[in-house]
Amino acid sequence: MKKLGITSLSLALALGLSTLPVMLQAAPMSVNQVATATSAVAQAPTNKVGTSVAKKEQAMTTDDARVNVNTATAEDFAQVMNGVGLKKGQAIIRYRDELGPFTAIDQLQEVPGIGAALFERNKDRLKL
Template sequence: MKSDPAAQKTEKVLLPAADEDEVSINTGTAEDLAQIMSGVGLKKAEAIVNYREQNGPFTQIEQLQEVPGIGAALVERNLSRLKL
């Protein structure tokens, strides 16, 4: 009995995924933010999430500067990685 070679093949199915080089500051987890943002570790990322939970969603990326520990230079450096 011959086996069907096509049945033995496994294919990887690539699903359209969110851009791995961008993160939403309104929905990203602290881990996501820390991984994608340059100069942001878990502590600063947690501060972003805490600020968002206390104050509601960000309406502009520049609002990140209102988060303690996040300055204008950090926001500027990460503009291409961030979305609302």
């Protein structure tokens, strides 16, 4: 009787393991892949406008994604520049309206709220 139970158990185990490769190929995503994809989306930082920084980084691949400091609107600054929302975009425009157009991109550091670190992070996204 014991031999019959062990034989049955061995047979069931063998059949179960033989279908494992088929089940692994049919699975669209493992639990770890789903958890990784979900956490990557959840961890993407966002700015005040609500767009993710990852989307901004992706948009920076073309020259069209650069913002002209003398003609851009506050929304343009907020959309293209990392760490700049509507308030800082409006501060840039206010500075430009009061003192005239920028003659060098480095002058952007003179705008209240735009420090050296923020400028360095975004200087590749700016043009005259």
